[in-house]
Amino acid sequence: MALAQGRVFFGVRKNLATAYRVLRVTFPYLFGYRSEYRENTEQYPDRVSARMPEDLPAKVRGILKNDIEKCSGCRYCADVCPVNCIEIETEVGPDRSLSWVSVFDIDHSKCIFCGMCVESCPTGSLIHTKEYEASTEKLDSLVMGFGRGWVTQNMKDAWNREQQAKEAKAEEAAVNELSPISAEIKRRLEGS
Amino acid sequence: MSTILLSEISPFSAFLMSFTDGSTLSTQIFFLIFGFLLFLASFLVPAFFAINYLDRKICGDIQMRIGPNLAGPHGIFQGVADFIKSFEKIRTESQATSGGFFFVTISMAIAFLVFAAINVPVSSQWLYSNVDLSALFVVVALVVSRLFLFWSAYKTANAWSTVSAFNMLSVIGYFLVPLTLALVSPALLVGSLDLQNIALAQGGMPWEWMVFNGPGSFFSFASFAVALFIWHGRAPSNLFFESTSVKSEVISEFEGRRYFVLKQIEVFSLFLAAALIVTVYLGAWRAPFSLESFGRAANIVEACIFFTKTMFVTFVMIWFRWSMPSARLKQISNLSWYLLLPAGFAGVAITLLWLAVSRGEGVRWWL
Numbered sequence: 001m002a003l004a005q006g007r008v009f010f011g012v013r014k015n016l017a018t019a020y021r022v023l024r025v026t027f028p029y030l031f032g033y034r035s036e037y038r039e040n041t042e043q044y045p046d047r048v049s050a051r052m053p054e055d056l057p058a059k060v061r062g063i064l065k066n067d068i069e070k071c072s073g074c075r076y077c078a079d080v081c082p083v084n085c086i087e088i089e090t091e092v093g094p095d096r097s098l099s100w101v102s103v104f105d106i107d108h109s110k111c112i113f114c115g116m117c118v119e120s121c122p123t124g125s126l127i128h129t130k131e132y133e134a135s136t137e138k139l140d141s142l143v144m145g146f147g148r149g150w151v152t153q154n155m156k157d158a159w160n161r162e163q164q165a166k167e168a169k170a171e172e173a174a175v176n177e178l179s180p181i182s183a184e185i186k187r188r189l190e191g192s
Numbered sequence: 193m194s195t196i197l198l199s200e201i202s203p204f205s206a207f208l209m210s211f212t213d214g215s216t217l218s219t220q221i222f223f224l225i226f227g228f229l230l231f232l233a234s235f236l237v238p239a240f241f242a243i244n245y246l247d248r249k250i251c252g253d254i255q256m257r258i259g260p261n262l263a264g265p266h267g268i269f270q271g272v273a274d275f276i277k278s279f280e281k282i283r284t285e286s287q288a289t290s291g292g293f294f295f296v297t298i299s300m301a302i303a304f305l306v307f308a309a310i311n312v313p314v315s316s317q318w319l320y321s322n323v324d325l326s327a328l329f330v331v332v333a334l335v336v337s338r339l340f341l342f343w344s345a346y347k348t349a350n351a352w353s354t355v356s357a358f359n360m361l362s363v364i365g366y367f368l369v370p371l372t373l374a375l376v377s378p379a380l381l382v383g384s385l386d387l388q389n390i391a392l393a394q395g396g397m398p399w400e401w402m403v404f405n406g407p408g409s410f411f412s413f414a415s416f417a418v419a420l421f422i423w424h425g426r427a428p429s430n431l432f433f434e435s436t437s438v439k440s441e442v443i444s445e446f447e448g449r450r451y452f453v454l455k456q457i458e459v460f461s462l463f464l465a466a467a468l469i470v471t472v473y474l475g476a477w478r479a480p481f482s483l484e485s486f487g488r489a490a491n492i493v494e495a496c497i498f499f500t501k502t503m504f505v506t507f508v509m510i511w512f513r514w515s516m517p518s519a520r521l522k523q524i525s526n527l528s529w530y531l532l533l534p535a536g537f538a539g540v541a542i543t544l545l546w547l548a549v550s551r552g553e554g555v556r557w558w559l
Binding site for chain 2: 012015019022023025026027029030031032037038039040041
């Protein structure tokens with residue numbers, strides 16, 4: 001047999017040595033007589049201890065917050081997110097050179113607080129706050145929406161009117177900006 | 193029914209009844225029930241409150257955490273807080289665990305642990321059940337309790353539960369043989385398999401304990417302790433109560449209040465294993481000094497000695513549990529067949545030899 005007597009007695013010695021070693025390793029931790037054996041954790045920051053959110057380090061990764069005024073809707077954060085907890089929808093807004101971020105939802109029940117989205121944000125609109133208490137009774141309430149909302153027909157009409165008014169004003173201003181002679185020529189051409 | 197008959201059924205109830213002067217049938221029945229509840233409380237209260245706290249605190253220390261610290265000074269009332277919280281758990285039943293079958297099997301698993309516990313002598317009078325061969329009765333109760341747990345886990349038809357239920361079934365084989373074998377040398381030395389007689393045959397001083405009684409006893413003690421360690425089902429032999437895994441092995445399908453109750457089986461098993469080790473090998477409740485002047489209060493002193501020793505053994509077991517990683521089934525099997533079985537046989541053989549040399553008197557071997 002593979003497990004002959006020698007193996008058995010070797011096993012006894014090995015088992016006893018292992019048991020002795022593990023107990024010797026963990027023994028100092030039970031009493032913690034030196035600083036490296038004492039607890040290495042912080043008390044949960046509540047009123048029992050002195051630590052409050054404002055005492056936390058500057059780079060602490062709390063609940064995410066997006067400043068939608070600065071956000072360009074570039075989707076870098078959604079692309080880099082390892083758990084796909086950020087959902088972004090963009091539309092054409094009043095200013096055609098910028099996206100209108102209609103939906104910017106962060107699902108904090110999925111979020112792992114890795115901080116990749118904040119690192120990748122080119123405009124600096126997405127930041128970690130120092131808030132860490134977000135326990136709720138409903139899972140849906142952990143989805144935090146920062147979007148501007150979907151574009152409606154009324155909004156489009158208002159923007160169009162605004163745009164037209166702006167164009168008319170700009171035209172008038174452009175006309176007024178011309179030299180008196182050019183303005184006279186233009187008026188005559190329009191008149192004829 | 194007389195008082196003498198009551199003392200034959202239950203010495204502890206008779207002891208409690210000796211404080212009163214009533215001896216009617218109803219009084220005896222009352223004391224039979226009251227004694228049972230009091231005895232059970234003396235076992236369950238340290239198991240639930242002290243061990244729950246000790247377990248978490250030692251775990252916290254070894255993992256460099258603080259552990260429980262909010263309920264009372266240093267969190268000593270954490271067990272009480274958990275007990276109160278268990279009443280506000282939602283009583284949920286999944287489809288796999290609904291029905292009276294699980295109520296019966298879980299109840300029987302707990303009941304057989306209680307049957308084992310009431311055979312353990314806490315002091316000279318503080319012994320609820322007066323069963324002959326109580327050591328063997330306890331071993332059988334330990335096995336049957338696990339069999340009911342196996343049945344309940346197998347019926348849930350959960351993959352984790354089923355695998356760990358069969359692990360549990362095989363572990364029964366691994367602990368049962370060394371455990372029974374380790375009871376042979378005390379039986380040879382004492383001449384009885386009654387736990388109270390085994391306790392009475394020992395003395396209060398450490399060199400009068402069963403573990404030092406003859407050169408073979410030490411092997412039997414090692415075999416007995418490790419076999420009970422395998423039985424109680426925590427790491428490193430955590431094949432069926434997996435407290436470090438996401439799945440809770442045999443109790444995977446149970447939730448809410450029933451999970452809490454089933455989780456206490458693990459804690460109670462730990463306490464019972466420690467109590468058996470102390471009773472059979474580590475001097476039981478015997479005091480190292482004379483207790484004649486104490487009268488009836490001697491029982492309190494003896495119980496304190498017993499529980500102190502038991503808590504110390506529990507501490508060592510918890511310490512070992514948080515120090516070791518979990519073992520595989522093959523490793524437990526190898527430990528049992530290649531280490532515990534030879535140790536058990538060696539214990540019996542050396543004890544027999546020693547008895548032959550010392551002409552049937554189990555004298556201390558170095559005297």
